[in-house]
Amino acid sequence: MTKVVGTRLKRKEDPKLITGHGSFADDIQLPGMLHAAVLRSPHAHAVIKKINVEEALKVPGVVAIYTGKDLEGKIGPVPTSWYVPDCDLKEAPQYPLAIDRVRYVGDGVALVIAEGRYAVKDAMYLIDVEYETLSPAVGQKESLKDNAPLVHDDIENNLAFHWKAGTVPEEVCEKAEASVKQSFYVQRVAPSPIETRAAIGRYNPGTGELTLWCTSQNPHIHRMVLSEVLDITEAKLRVISPDMGGGFGGKIGVYPDEALVGFAARDLCRPVKWIEERSEHFTAANFGRDEVIDVEIYGQKDGTITALRVTNTHNVGAYLSTMGPGVSTIDFGLMITGIYKIPYASCETFGVYTNTTPTDAYRGAGKPESTYQIERAIDLFAKEIGMDPVEIRRINMAQKEDFPFTNAQGLVYDSGDYEKPLTKALEMVDYQKFREEQKELRKRGKLVGIGFSTYVELCGFGPSKVAGGIGFQGGIWENATVRVHPRGSVTVYCGTSPHGQGHATTFGQIVSEKLGIPMDDIELVFSDTKSVSMGWGTYGSRSVAVGGSSVAIAADRVIDKAKKIAAHELEVSVEEIVFEEGIFSVKGSPSLQRTFKEIAKSANMAWNLPEGIEPSLEASSYFDPENFVYPFGTHIAVVEVDKETGQIELKRYVAVDDVGRVINPLTAEGQVHGGLAQGIGQALWEGIVYSKDGQNLTGTFMDYAMPKARFFPKFETAFTETLSPVNPIGAKGVGETGTTASTPAIMNAVMDALEPYGIKDIEMPLTPEKVWRAISESEGK
Amino acid sequence: MGNEKVNVTVKINGNEKRAEVEPRTLLAHFIRDNLGLTGTHIGCDTSQCGACTVLVDGQAVKSCTLLTVQADGSEITTVEGLGQVGNLHPMQQSFWEKHGLQCGYCTPGVMMAAVGLLQQNPNPSDEEIREGLEGVICRCTGYQFIVDAVKHAAQLMRETEAEVQLVGEERL
Ligand code: FES
Ligand code: FES
Numbered sequence: 022m023t024k025v026v027g028t029r030l031k032r033k034e035d036p037k038l039i040t041g042h043g044s045f046a047d048d049i050q051l052p053g054m055l056h057a058a059v060l061r062s063p064h065a066h067a068v069i070k071k072i073n074v075e076e077a078l079k080v081p082g083v084v085a086i087y088t089g090k091d092l093e094g095k096i097g098p099v100p101t102s103w104y105v106p107d108c109d110l111k112e113a114p115q116y117p118l119a120i121d122r123v124r125y126v127g128d129g130v131a132l133v134i135a136e137g138r139y140a141v142k143d144a145m146y147l148i149d150v151e152y153e154t155l156s157p158a159v160g161q162k163e164s165l166k167d168n169a170p171l172v173h174d175d176i177e178n179n180l181a182f183h184w185k186a187g188t189v190p191e192e193v194c195e196k197a198e199a200s201v202k203q204s205f206y207v208q209r210v211a212p213s214p215i216e217t218r219a220a221i222g223r224y225n226p227g228t229g230e231l232t233l234w235c236t237s238q239n240p241h242i243h244r245m246v247l248s249e250v251l252d253i254t255e256a257k258l259r260v261i262s263p264d265m266g267g268g269f270g271g272k273i274g275v276y277p278d279e280a281l282v283g284f285a286a287r288d289l290c291r292p293v294k295w296i297e298e299r300s301e302h303f304t305a306a307n308f309g310r311d312e313v314i315d316v317e318i319y320g321q322k323d324g325t326i327t328a329l330r331v332t333n334t335h336n337v338g339a340y341l342s343t344m345g346p347g348v349s350t351i352d353f354g355l356m357i358t359g360i361y362k363i364p365y366a367s368c369e370t371f372g373v374y375t376n377t378t379p380t381d382a383y384r385g386a387g388k389p390e391s392t393y394q395i396e397r398a399i400d401l402f403a404k405e406i407g408m409d410p411v412e413i414r415r416i417n418m419a420q421k422e423d424f425p426f427t428n429a430q431g432l433v434y435d436s437g438d439y440e441k442p443l444t445k446a447l448e449m450v451d452y453q454k455f456r457e458e459q460k461e462l463r464k465r466g467k468l469v470g471i472g473f474s475t476y477v478e479l480c481g482f483g484p485s486k487v488a489g490g491i492g493f494q495g496g497i498w499e500n501a502t503v504r505v506h507p508r509g510s511v512t513v514y515c516g517t518s519p520h521g522q523g524h525a526t527t528f529g530q531i532v533s534e535k536l537g538i539p540m541d542d543i544e545l546v547f548s549d550t551k552s553v554s555m556g557w558g559t560y561g562s563r564s565v566a567v568g569g570s571s572v573a574i575a576a577d578r579v580i581d582k583a584k585k586i587a588a589h590e591l592e593v594s595v596e597e598i599v600f601e602e603g604i605f606s607v608k609g610s611p612s613l614q615r616t617f618k619e620i621a622k623s624a625n626m627a628w629n630l631p632e633g634i635e636p637s638l639e640a641s642s643y644f645d646p647e648n649f650v651y652p653f654g655t656h657i658a659v660v661e662v663d664k665e666t667g668q669i670e671l672k673r674y675v676a677v678d679d680v681g682r683v684i685n686p687l688t689a690e691g692q693v694h695g696g697l698a699q700g701i702g703q704a705l706w707e708g709i710v711y712s713k714d715g716q717n718l719t720g721t722f723m724d725y726a727m728p729k730a731r732f733f734p735k736f737e738t739a740f741t742e743t744l745s746p747v748n749p750i751g752a753k754g755v756g757e758t759g760t761t762a763s764t765p766a767i768m769n770a771v772m773d774a775l776e777p778y779g780i781k782d783i784e785m786p787l788t789p790e791k792v793w794r795a796i797s798e799s800e801g802k
Numbered sequence: 803m804g805n806e807k808v809n810v811t812v813k814i815n816g817n818e819k820r821a822e823v824e825p826r827t828l829l830a831h832f833i834r835d836n837l838g839l840t841g842t843h844i845g846c847d848t849s850q851c852g853a854c855t856v857l858v859d860g861q862a863v864k865s866c867t868l869l870t871v872q873a874d875g876s877e878i879t880t881v882e883g884l885g886q887v888g889n890l891h892p893m894q895q896s897f898w899e900k901h902g903l904q905c906g907y908c909t910p911g912v913m914m915a916a917v918g919l920l921q922q923n924p925n926p927s928d929e930e931i932r933e934g935l936e937g938v939i940c941r942c943t944g945y946q947f948i949v950d951a952v953k954h955a956a957q958l959m960r961e962t963e964a965e966v967q968l969v970g971e972e973r974l
Binding site for chain 2: 034035039216217298299697698
């Protein structure tokens with residue numbers, strides 16, 4: 022069969038995007054459309070005393086202004102979608118506009134609707150709000166303390182949830198010959214898709230249908246949640262994600278703003294458009310990470326790790342976001358031992374409310390943080406006992422024959438061969454040679470270092486039964502329908518919702534290979550709840566593993582039916598039909614054949630179908646995998662630190678990933694590169710910083726260090742391919758590997774470079790000033 | 803408030819357009835909202851991201867940093883004027899071929915910035931491309947395939963240039 026899967030095809034989605042014919046939210050213009058703006062709180066914590074909209078209403082073109090009080094009883098709170106069980110989770114209702122108290126800078130206070138982009142802002146600035154400020158709770162550790170200000174009066178100690186998994190017997194720790202304790206801060210970062218958030222609502226009073234275009238990674242989840250918030254049936258609510266300028270987790274969340282736009286469109290019976298500004302995005306869009314992770318790692322002098330104890334104190338912000346509670350508990354806490362056979366492990370997580378913007382899933386969601394702590398901790402332990410970082414990894418990692426491997430927290434990893442990418446990456450970087458050179462360079466006072474990250478991720482969400490068990494408010498199966506038209510072209514409807522990943526291409530490749538038809542004959546439909554019956558969206562590296570599998574199964578079902586029709590027409594039994602490269606032929610008599618196009622026509626015309634076969638050629642699949650998938654790999658960073666300035670130069674970056682079956686190496690590499698930029702960004706440059714009074718000091722691209730092209734060397738990437746047994750295509754997911762693996766690789770490399778100074782840890786991001794200070798301080802000692 | 807509308811005339815992608823705009827109208831908004839050319843995107847409000855980059859009188863400029871009135875009388879090229887499906891500019895062709903885009907939101911601006919870069923340096927090294935793209939942010943690609951694309955485009959453009967010269971010489 023012609024190989025399509027596994028080839029570097031150019032993307033189907035690109036011609037429109039490179040010629041300016043994409044259709045992003047702000048490109049949509051509807052007749053009579055109004056613009057919306059949300060006035061946001063400038064205070065982290067305050068009581069709203071009075072809102073005066075008189076002056077604002079005088080601005081020409083203003084149509085309506087709503088405050089939180091105006092909406093009381095008309096619109097419900099926006100709930101979280103992850104009720105993690107057994108953790109005493111306390112959810113504070115988040116109303117789309119604050120009613121009497123604002124709880125973070127960016128909290129919505131009023132919604133303005135006007136004719137025109139500029140008028141709506143003119144009016145917004147004229148709204149006069151009288152606040153009485155309160156002391157804010159900002160950092161998570163301080164906010165847990167007894168005397169901390171309360172974000173929600175009825176939630177004691179600001180404790181949103183308290184979760185535990187696993188136990189480490191005291192005697193195991195006592196028996197350990199060596200141990201290391203370290204606290205890490207995986208700082209708050211901004212997902213920062215280059216397109217900000219947006220929503221457009223259109224209501225038809227005649228049909229009662231509300232259409233909402235919004236920047237969502239999961240339109241069906243948006244429909245499910247917003248139908249409740251707006252009190253409208255799902256059948257009457259249509260959610261469409263237009264072309265989207267990235268998401269990275271920041272567009273998973275169902276947001277107050279989207280509910281407001283839907284509400285206003287219905288209330289005013291006119292289309293309403295809301296486009297978020299970048300500075301607004303930095304206060305009102307969910308951030309990622311913000312976890313203080315305290316680690317204790319125990320083991321023997323021979324390098325065997327015997328126990329790991331972890332505490333995660335997670336700043337959830339002022340409200341629980343859509344996925345927020347799951348990030349630092351399920352996603353993080355069950356993966357803390359990484360690829361290692363550590364017999365005992367425990368994780369305790371405190372979710373803490375603060376007067377800051379909520380945090381949610383960001384590329385990797387919990388896995389980058391868990392990888393960070395274990396990959397950093399294992400390095401520190403190796404240093405403690407004087408062992409090479411590669412050797413300690415080899416001693417402790419699960420071996421090929423251990424699969425399916427059960428980790429200390431009880432997760433069963435689907436498949437793995439950790440030695441494979443490790444060996445390959447070591448070869449690529451030429452480890453022995455590097456160590457020799459390092460010795461020489463150190464003698465000359467040059468600080469070069471190498472850092473490893475041998476990671477595994479929990480991806481491919483996932484088995485729905487498990488979703489129910491862990492409190493996720495959704496199934497996480499995936500849906501595809503393959504519809505064959507009378508003249509032989511095909512439309513495929515999928516429940517995942519791509520926004521840059523290139524599913525039209527990769528899923529198209531799966532269909533093209535299965536049906537033996539050209540890519541140009543295949544159209545894919547995503548991201549519209551009216552066209553796609555159901556689906557759970559794109560996040561958690563699930564799209565190919567779950568969605569792609571669903572496409573493959575549906576295509577197989579189409580072939581099964583088509584074979585029956587071909588057999589009937591060729592007057593043989595189905596068993597005698599072979600299907601190859603788009604041709605159905607009779608075994609042994611290859612001249613007896615029908616093309617895929619011919620069968621498409623027969624099936625749709627239905628003039629002569631076999632007994633019991635219904636007309637049309639179409640099949641659906643609802644694929645619910647039996648397990649998650651666990652991509653893995655080895656990343657190696659090589660850095661040089663300038664001891665005079667603290668400047669870090671990333672000299673080489675080698676990434677060998679095993680993501681199971683690679684559908685399109687070109688787009689898979691693209692995914693790895695993008696992930697790397699974000700993970701390296703976290704280690705070296707990015708970070709949201711709040712002042713003590715809860716102001717975001719890093720609220721623009723001037724203050725928040727978005728990585729630029731010149732920050733990176735050429736990444737050296739490769740794949741090994743260990744198939745997953747839990748889905749029919751053997752894929753594992755590639756979207757988050759780069760982000761998950763790279764942060765600790767960079768940190769470990771810098772710490773290796775700084776070894777001569779005995780520096781063990783520096784808080785991320787590793788800005789030159791911090792590095793320089795650490796060096797100066799150690800020199801002073 | 804100085805919001806009285808003023809007349810502007812620009813030549814955009816070869817077509818002359820006249821319009822009445824508020825003096826405060828940003829060129830980026832004018833291009834998108836008044837002229838309906840939505841290929842030019844907006845990604846920030848502090849002139850950092852470069853998603854809005856267009857060519858004004860041949861120079862790569864961030865269209866969110868100009869008022870429309872400042873562009874009065876100038877010639878503007880947006881991504882729509884760079885090349886079309888079936889007649890792609892080498893830059894567009896290369897971005898497609900080398901996978902220089904993922905979500906495609908930054909892409910029009912990045913390509914216009916790269917066209918500007920190649921005008922100044924037709925044969926840049928990887929380093930020079932990375933430096934030259936200082937004015938744009940891409941959150942998706944990690945830049946590597948953007949660099950490859952720009953390099954490839956430079957090569958295609960040099961080849962066409964050489965051909966044009968050759969044809970020209972033959973004619974002489
Ligand atoms: S929109 Fe112009 S630089 Fe960002
Ligand atoms: S391709 Fe998405 S921001 Fe550049």
